[in-house]
Amino acid sequence: MLTSAIILFAHGAREPEWARPFERVRDALRSDGARVELAYLELMTPTLEEAARVLVSEGVKTVTIVPLFLASGKHLKHELPERMSALRRNHAGVEFRVSPALGEDPEIISAISAWVTRKMR
Amino acid sequence: MLTSAIILFAHGAREPEWARPFERVRDALRSDGARVELAYLELMTPTLEEAARVLVSEGVKTVTIVPLFLASGKHLKHELPERMSALRRNHAGVEFRVSPALGEDPEIISAISAWVTRKMR
Numbered sequence: 001m002l003t004s005a006i007i008l009f010a011h012g013a014r015e016p017e018w019a020r021p022f023e024r025v026r027d028a029l030r031s032d033g034a035r036v037e038l039a040y041l042e043l044m045t046p047t048l049e050e051a052a053r054v055l056v057s058e059g060v061k062t063v064t065i066v067p068l069f070l071a072s073g074k075h076l077k078h079e080l081p082e083r084m085s086a087l088r089r090n091h092a093g094v095e096f097r098v099s100p101a102l103g104e105d106p107e108i109i110s111a112i113s114a115w116v117t118r119k120m121r
Numbered sequence: 122m123l124t125s126a127i128i129l130f131a132h133g134a135r136e137p138e139w140a141r142p143f144e145r146v147r148d149a150l151r152s153d154g155a156r157v158e159l160a161y162l163e164l165m166t167p168t169l170e171e172a173a174r175v176l177v178s179e180g181v182k183t184v185t186i187v188p189l190f191l192a193s194g195k196h197l198k199h200e201l202p203e204r205m206s207a208l209r210r211n212h213a214g215v216e217f218r219v220s221p222a223l224g225e226d227p228e229i230i231s232a233i234s235a236w237v238t239r240k241m242r
Contacts, residue, residue, distance in 0.1 A: 013194035021192050021224030028234040066237050070191060071142050073134035099240045102233060103142030111232035112223060113149040116127065116187050119220045
């Protein structure tokens, strides 16, 4: 039983197929042996709270929330910290971490730039 | 004078700092010598139409619109095709292409998965 888990946190949308890229990331991580759930800010389920509840009920003690957002706006700067506070209040004894957003990592910026360059060939 | 150009197309948000990751991608591509503009769907300027007008006025003949969206929802499936049609009507003699969204590329999915794995170490 893994006591550490990841929640990939995505925005959500009305069209089910919108979720495909995030499901692919989740599946790639699972095939590497990680305990990973996908959760959404709005319009899709599970919510962050629902995904956390499942992991905690399974005995997970450390949850890292990884925002799969290219950029940080009000959702990540204001809503996510409030939700993190609520998670910590509701699940004493479980450590909740949050990572910077995807687009804040220089390696991701390089990967995106290289991808755009490939489009131009 | 380059006759081909790229428009990086991002969602937009209220906070100016939201745009930083996209500006970094634009700057990386410009430093490689590409003619690149950044345009937004909403909440930020320039719009796609404004960016296209500038490029066309400078003599650009082929414009590739690259959606910097992780996933494709209504914005890319419905709004963008309508805007592409309008661009083609308004700028006869200029070729407008559109690339698939960022999150549809398997290499981007791999780069994101690797980034998440690094967060867990």
